[in-house]
Amino acid sequence: MLEKLSSVLKNTFNKIASAIFIDKNIVNDIIKDLQRALIESDVDIKIVFELSEKIKKKALEEKSSLEKKEQLIKLIHDEIVSILGNEKTEIKLKKTKPEKIMLIGLYGSGKTTTAAKLAYYYNKRGMSCCMVGLDVHRPAAPEQLEQMAAKAKIPCFINKTEKDPMKIWKEFESQIKKYDIAIIDTAGRDALDEGLIDEIKMLSKKIGAEHTVLVIQSDIGQAAKRQAAEFRKTCNIDGVIITRMDGTAKGGGAITACVETGAKVLFIGTGEKLADIEVFNPTSFVSRILGMGDLEALLEKARLVISPEDQEKLEERLKEGKFTLLDLYEQLKTMQGMGPLSKIAEMIPGLGKMKIPSELLEVQGEKMKKWKFAIDSMTREEIEDPDTIDTNRINRISKGSNIPTSDIRALLKQYKMVQKFFGSGLGAGSMEGMDQKKLAKLAKKFGGKFKF
Ligand code: GDP
Ligand code: MG
Numbered sequence: 001m002l003e004k005l006s007s008v009l010k011n012t013f014n015k016i017a018s019a020i021f022i023d024k025n026i027v028n029d030i031i032k033d034l035q036r037a038l039i040e041s042d043v044d045i046k047i048v049f050e051l052s053e054k055i056k057k058k059a060l061e062e063k064s065s066l067e068k069k070e071q072l073i074k075l076i077h078d079e080i081v082s083i084l085g086n087e088k089t090e091i092k093l094k095k096t097k098p099e100k101i102m103l104i105g106l107y108g109s110g111k112t113t114t115a116a117k118l119a120y121y122y123n124k125r126g127m128s129c130c131m132v133g134l135d136v137h138r139p140a141a142p143e144q145l146e147q148m149a150a151k152a153k154i155p156c157f158i159n160k161t162e163k164d165p166m167k168i169w170k171e172f173e174s175q176i177k178k179y180d181i182a183i184i185d186t187a188g189r190d191a192l193d194e195g196l197i198d199e200i201k202m203l204s205k206k207i208g209a210e211h212t213v214l215v216i217q218s219d220i221g222q223a224a225k226r227q228a229a230e231f232r233k234t235c236n237i238d239g240v241i242i243t244r245m246d247g248t249a250k251g252g253g254a255i256t257a258c259v260e261t262g263a264k265v266l267f268i269g270t271g272e273k274l275a276d277i278e279v280f281n282p283t284s285f286v287s288r289i290l291g292m293g294d295l296e297a298l299l300e301k302a303r304l305v306i307s308p309e310d311q312e313k314l315e316e317r318l319k320e321g322k323f324t325l326l327d328l329y330e331q332l333k334t335m336q337g338m339g340p341l342s343k344i345a346e347m348i349p350g351l352g353k354m355k356i357p358s359e360l361l362e363v364q365g366e367k368m369k370k371w372k373f374a375i376d377s378m379t380r381e382e383i384e385d386p387d388t389i390d391t392n393r394i395n396r397i398s399k400g401s402n403i404p405t406s407d408i409r410a411l412l413k414q415y416k417m418v419q420k421f422f423g424s425g426l427g428a429g430s431m432e433g434m435d436q437k438k439l440a441k442l443a444k445k446f447g448g449k450f451k452f
Helices: 003-018 026-038 045-058 064-083 111-124 141-152 165-176 192-207 218-235 251-261 282-289 295-304 309-317 325-338 341-348 357-374 380-384 391-401 405-423 428-433 436-449
Strands: 099-104 129-134 180-184 209-219 239-243 266-269 277-279
Touching: 003 026, 003 064, 026 045, 026 064, 045 064, 045 391, 064 282, 099 111, 099 192, 111 141, 111 180, 111 266, 111 277, 129 141, 129 165, 165 192, 180 192, 192 218, 209 251, 218 239, 218 251, 239 251, 251 266, 277 341, 277 428, 282 295, 357 405, 391 405, 391 428
Parallel strands: 099 180, 099 209, 129 180, 209 239, 239 266
Antiparallel strands: 266 277
16 A cells, blocks of 8 residues: 555655754755655645645754754654544444445445445444445446345345335335444446435435445545545535555545545545455554554654764774764764664774773763763754854753753863864874873773763
8 A cells, every 4th residue: 555655755764864964955855755756646736845845944944953853754744644634533423223324426436345344344343234225326236235245244235126215215214223333335426416416415314314425436546636525515424435545556645635625534445355444544544654653663763773874984084083073973873772882982993992891881871871962952063063062052952952051061071072182193093002001091081080
């Protein structure tokens, strides 16, 4: 179901998660991918562009990269949920007996199949159901309903010769009353014309249908909009059931088109079997096409993932003896994913050879967690050029990260010392030649002496 959209979304989120910075290029890239995938799903171009604009605007606000990543992922997720209707809507059963659900729609939209699926669905949930065949136009309609009813083991009321639907209804009315729910299959037309509207209105009124549900097949994509709008206007529908979601790439277009008209999508049909029907829930639908349990899991990933290329670049910089707050940032960011701090020490040339007591590293690890929060609240400029961080900015970072200003000052001090150390020629290659005594001193410096 919607494989293409699914793979593009997964890709997009991975791109965001593994980017170091969310800049204009990445945002444009992501938007282009999204646009292409949504348009291929036959989502209305107007909706696609509105969504793109929202994402662009939010993504380029001044925020730290981590905030931006989280925000972007959440934003794209929420916007897609929103064009799919936000909340799940169910047929609100009134518990009258029998509660009559009338299915309407054009030829071939899936009414008869859906009637059996719905009866099967409610029956499984403890309600006694029956089906009533009022499609008097198509000669084979009663047999089709009968066969499906037999498969579902649901009682079915049909009359293979009668051509007046109200007569059929009257014939079985007393029997239908015994059931909690009666699903009523009606006749379709090639197009929504007056004949169909009149028939639906007449049936609905005389039968006293509590619910009228429009059935639309998803392969018509955004053309579902006109149908949903017209049926909604003329026939007072509860909502829509979209069928054949399993066989088309245009399902997203059909759903968003219905939502745009204000018609709620109640169920989706996902196959030819009786059980292939599900309550449509936009949030879980998006989670599923993203192939993840929930949004939290994805956000967690965004916090941890660093691409191998980025890792390599970082190692290069360390070897060259350049150690910026950005490098520190990258290390902190991956800390949880990488395990103990000794791993970070390993990456600093020479340091890895030292035996730094593990307790020392743990203690420092706790403190570094605080730094991570602080750096996450900085902007790109601040990370690359910590000299720009004045008292005002320290206060802002403190507020944003919920880390005391004293810790932030300590972090900046630590950064300056590390930078000075590498800048003084002690770093990089020269580490190799350092004697044990010097290294031990350095270890002490890194592990314990700094107060932050
Ligand atoms: P009606 O004319 O509105 O009653 O439509 P039908 O119920 O006869 O369905 C038309 C065709 O669509 C049939 O061949 C069904 O098997 C098929 N169909 C209906 N719903 C689904 C679905 O969710 N998935 C698939 N793959 N086929 C479906
Ligand atoms: Mg039919």
